Amino acid sequence: MWGWDTTPGIVSVWAEPDGRAFVWKRQPGTSARLREDARYRPWLLLASLQDLEHLGPSLQPESASHAPGSVTFRELEGPGALRYRVSADDGRALGASVLRGASSRLGQRVGHLRDLGPHAVLVLPPEEQYLVATGRTYFRDLVFDDLRRLQFDLETTGLDPATDRIFLVALRDPEGRTETLEVTADGDAGEADLLRRLVARIREADPDVVENHNLHGFDLPFLDQRAKRLNVSLALGRAGLPGLRHRPSARGAALGRGPGGREADAMRRARYTVPGREFIDTLDAVRRHDFSARDLPGHGLKAVARHLGLAGPERELIPGARVYEVFQKDPERVRRYARDDVTEAAGLAHLMGGAAFALARMAPRRYERLADAGPATGVLDPLLVRAYLREGAALPAHESGDGTSHSGAALHLFATGVAHHVVKADVASLYPSLMRQYRIGPKRDRLNVLLALVDRLVDQRLDAKAKAKKAPPGSPERHTHEALSAAMKIVINSAYGYMGAGGLTRFSDVHAANEVTRHGREVLGLLCRELAGRGVTLLEADTDGVYFSVPEAWTEIDERRVVSEVAALLPPRVRLEFDGRYASMLSHEPKNYALQPYAGPLLLRGVAFRSSRAERYGEDFLRRALQHLLSGNVRAVRDTYVDTVMALRRRQVPTFEVTAQVRLTKSPAQYLATRKQRRELSYEALLTNGREHWALGERVRIYRATGGRAGLLLEPDAEEGEPAARLAVGAPAGDDRRDYDVEYYVRLLKDTFAARMARGLTAEDFATVFADPDQPSLFTPSLAESRPVLTVVREPRGPEFGEATANPDIVP
Known part of the structure; x- marks a missing residue:
């Protein structure tokens, strides 16, 4: 391994x-x-x-x-x-x-x-x-802090390297010192000199790793294209010819053009690389974390840094589209802003980069490739290939399978609405545990390498977790063991998916995956039946764990006792753990819910509550209204709704807050070919605002403007989730036209965002809470006695839960 x-x-x-x-x-x-x-x-x-x-x-x-x-x-x-x-x-x-x-x-x-x-x-x-x-791997006997890491961040006059320039670069060296490099003369000569000084500083610092947020999506492609236009040699590597090289990647820069370029090379995506240094984009770690945790407010550097406590109270904030304008008037403010960016990027890389670092100690791939690799084909496959070749064994080829479909994982929704005194019991790595328990592996893996890897990874992950808990908080030892545990968890949990990905992985075996699924359903059925028999109200259950509500009189000791009793009934290698307790929960749909801890901020899970496309004004309303709903204050939910509607109608909501961020999936030619049959707001916004060319995969912010027009807001960078307000395209600095279609966004507020709370209220209360404040009724019911509701929609009975029914066609 x-x-x-x-x-x-x-x-x-x-x-x-x-x-x-x-x-x-x-x-x-x-x-x-x-x-x-x-x-x-x-x-x-x-x-x-x-x-x-x-x-x-x-x-x-x-x-x-x-x-x-x-x-x-x-x-x-x-x-x-x-x-x-x-x-x-x-x-x-x-x-x-x-x-x-x-x-x-x-x-x-x-x-x-x-x-x-x-x-x-x-x-x-x-x-x-x-x-x-050779059997070599990266970083043997090193800890993360042994690496020499450098961060740099570009500040540009705009987004298109064909016409815009780099005017400032913030840099943080491996010793933690920050500085800014700036143009000292106008025109090409000044910018070219800046790029040469940047190259010299990087070579002088000699980092092993170069990091930034959205490094491959913006900084490196912009730097590469500006250097080519200015005939500046980017000698950033430690060997070979100067210049950046490319490697194919599912996510990265679209080569051959800037953000406003043509679509000729739009499908060719690549990452940048140089000999001797590793380019790490912290956006990859953020996306990987949020894919499983779903707890980040966005993926942009500033939003994530603030959420994770990496941003200081004096952090300088400037709307991205105004950075160059501010620099011309107050350069010191922009210098602080840029230095804060690289400081936060360094902190984010340290906090989230440990998993890829640990993977590089196992898998035979470059560190920078493991940082953006998928865990199945990117990590498991290299480990399996190396093992087979080490044993001198022939490898199977990819096979499409015999047509058997992969049966889905068990997922049960037992109740919807608002529940109180909620407990989560976590099933730790259920499918890998069942693979180990029943020795289920791919049929074509005749050396049983996958099972051997899962066995060793689980054991060593538990050892790493135990060592992390014993190490002092914040110490390099704790960071190393936590990173190792996180990396192993990523690989362990991908083993089942690796088997079930018919035709996509070398050792796929849908029959083995379905056998694991069958055992998983049995375990989950036993788990739900035994919990229900102990007096709790089941809310939701899947292979990650179970949420349930306990009687009001129970203490945490009672909650932990019940989990321990049920855990003792499960197969030996399947572990059920007490994973948290919450004051209340809104159960909306399977895997879509809101949790209010006894102490701490509201937690939202699932695409119904968190989406990169969702308008900010609606998300803000939903978060505030949910807090009132979960505390039982229905009247305050009404007040929150009225306040938001009136703010829209008075145009007190900034335009940015009503925009949706969308990813462009059609080239200009593709859209124009179908435009007569179907017009789409995102592309109409581009065309209306003079954008005739765009890149596949580019993200833009759009909104519905008055008179049926399509509005477009300028994005200052390519990363997602930036909280700062944007300027309307064509508007002067500091102007926000707020020309959005008010009544459209009022309807959206009710039909999309308020609808997420429908299961927590009676139909009558929902109609009252979300009635139009400008259309009062003479017979509006009072909300003084209204309370959230919980509706049981299913009981843990029937064959799925290990219980026979009188009529096999009817499940009570």
Whole structure:
């Protein structure tokens, strides 16, 4: 799991297809850095040697002595389809030989190895070939704080590198010192000088890691394009030719154009990379965290930093679209603003970057690739491939399966509305635990590598959690163990999904995944039945745990006792833990609920309550109204609604608060081709405001303006969730036209946001609470005695819960 080469302190690996590898190492506990130049034989896996037969005597068994320039092969053992490991001194020549043979065999030109399909070939990036072959991994014997980390952030006059400029760069060096670099002359010469000074400072600081928030989405692509236009050499790497290189990525910069460019290269997305340093985008860690926790107010740096307590009380805030304008009048304010940005980016990277750091100690991939990799194909697959090749075993190819569908996980909604005295019992890693309990793994994994990985990861995660609790809060030891635990949890919980992803993973096995699901349903049924039998009111249950309401007289001791009693009835490897208690909960839909802790802020879960597209004014209303609803104050919910409606009608709500952030999925040509049949607000907003070109994947803020017009607000950067107000396009600085369609947003408030509370009120109370304040009724009921309601919609009975019914067609 950790590789077999014990070389300590590797902080970066770069390999070239010609067989050269460069390894940068840092001596643990010191600032000393060494570079090792090595040779390796580039390799790939083939299902057949047919496409290399044209080599004749130059194709030789690996065990035989061979002449320089020859291609060697080794037949791997077992029934796997990818059974020939072929290697050569030069990877490009090896790939060209395979393509030449394949083109001859197929009677048509084959331009890339991937065109042969995953059933015929497996080819890894050069660094991964090197790491798999040598058994090396990053960061052995290092802790996160041993890394030399640098953060930089660009301030630009606008968003389009074709026309806008970089006028300031904030930089935080590995010792924690912050500074700003600024243009000292007008025009190209001043900006070019700024970029050269930035490159010199980075090389002087010599970081192992370069970090920022939205680094790959904005800073690096903008820097790259400005440098090319100004003919400035970006010598940011530790070896090789100057300039940024690219690697394919599902998320990253769309190459070949700026935010306003044409769509020619819109589908080609890439990340930037250089030899010897790792580029880490903290936006990846934020997205990964929020995918599971769903507790962040947005994904933008300032919103996340404030939420996590990383932003100081004196944090300088400037609306993004006005930064350059403010700089011209008050440069010191912008300097503070920019220095705060890199300070917060450093804190965010330290807080959330530990999981990727720990993964890099296990998986044979570059650290920067693991930071944005999915846990299944990005982490588990490299571990499985390395294990099989280490054993000399043939690998299976991807298979589409036999048509069997993957049965979904159990999910039960027992009650909707407002419940009080709520407890959550957590089922810790249910599916991986069931895989271990019943020894369920993919059929084609004949070495049982996946089960072995899950076994060891679970045991070592528990050990890491225990060590983290014993270490002093805030200490490097605690941070390291917590990061290791988080990384292992990511990989453990992806094992079940890896099996169920038919055709998408190498060892997918939908039958094994369905067997795990079946056991999961049995366990969840037992769990719900036993809890209900102990006098609680079940609210919601799924494979992550169960929410239930307890009698008012119960204490926390009673709550913990019930959880412990039920935990004792579960299979040995399945652990049920007391995971929290709350004053109240609004159960809206499965996995969509609001929780009010006994102390602390309101917690919202699920897309019904949290969405990147939701208008801010509605989210703000919903959060305030929910707090009143959960406390039982229905009249205050009404007051909150009236206040929000009147603020809209008086246009006291800033335009930004009614905008929705949308992601553009159609190119200009695609939209114009269908515009006559169906007009869409997001694209109409762009066209109406003079935007004829945009990028696939670009995010814009739109709103419905008066007279049926489509409104567009200027975004200051590419990251999500920034709280600062924006300026209407074309409006002078400081102007907010507030030309939104008031009555549309009043209707949206009721039909979309207020509707989330419908299950917590009687139909009569809901109609009264959300009646139009400008249309009073003579017979409006009083809300003085109104209280939230809870409705039981299902009981834990029937076959799903281990209980037979008199009529198998009727579940009471």
